[in-house]
Amino acid sequence: MIRVCDLTNLACYHPSRKCSANADEFAIAAAEKHFQANRVPSSSLQARGAHKEAALNVYWHVVRLNETEEGGDTNPLFINTSIDIMNYHFKDAGIRWNLVNVSRTTNEVWFRNASGNSTAEFEMKQALKKGGKADLNVYSVDNTYETAFGWATFPYEYPLNPEWMDGVVVRHTTLPGDFEGKHRGKTLLHEAGHWCGLYHVFMNSCDEPGDYVDDTPSQEAQYECIFPRSSCIKGQWDPLYNIMDYTSDYCQSQFTPGQNQRMREQLKMYRDIDM
16 A cells, blocks of 8 residues: 655645535435436537636635735735646636636634634625626635635535625635645635535445546545555545545546536536536
8 A cells, every 4th residue: 555645755644624515415415406407418529628618707815814924915926826726627627717806804803713604704705705606706714713624615505595605715824835835725626626516526435326426436535645545345446636535735636527527517507607
């Protein structure tokens, strides 16, 4: 058994909970039933990559304690690098992200306390949200009391929640150039995957229907870059490099063709994006 991060001279990192974008199983089942009944499937040609590119706007909200990088005042270089990382990994899905605005807000309560479904999160989003359902709002905070690195809303939730709830929240230290050297911007990549309609590849663990994508094998959550690993079916290796797993940033590097197709179909149905 090989620990991949050891091979690259990088320390393995063990997040206790990387993402808190976990919707209620009954809500997911109902949403999936609606999606499967009404989706317009991508053609086989589109699934191979010959699809129309969609340009999506990104509104980035830097919520900071003070005007220092340690206080959350994220360097513009880190933000631009994050967008570059997203564009590289989403290109096979036909998605291009355009950073159209960066706002900076000094608010200690929002910076420290904007954990999932908190009063601070609600106040922050109501005050800062820009654009519509086809526009991605990113909030970089500290959320000291949240064990996750980030969370996101799903496309099917847009008509169910107040419009201002839509978006992605990430801990500012997960961006490229973080002080501890553990992160390479993959948390935002992972959360944007949720915003585009993907679930964790380990959803439902070894049981059907998994994550509702045919080419992502059933698996248990993986926190280390260990290969080979077969957590569900003997001889069927877990997808070590999938962006929607919990492995470290060093390993998360790919969406499958099925995930790319699902994102296009979800964006078209729930966010009215012409794919």
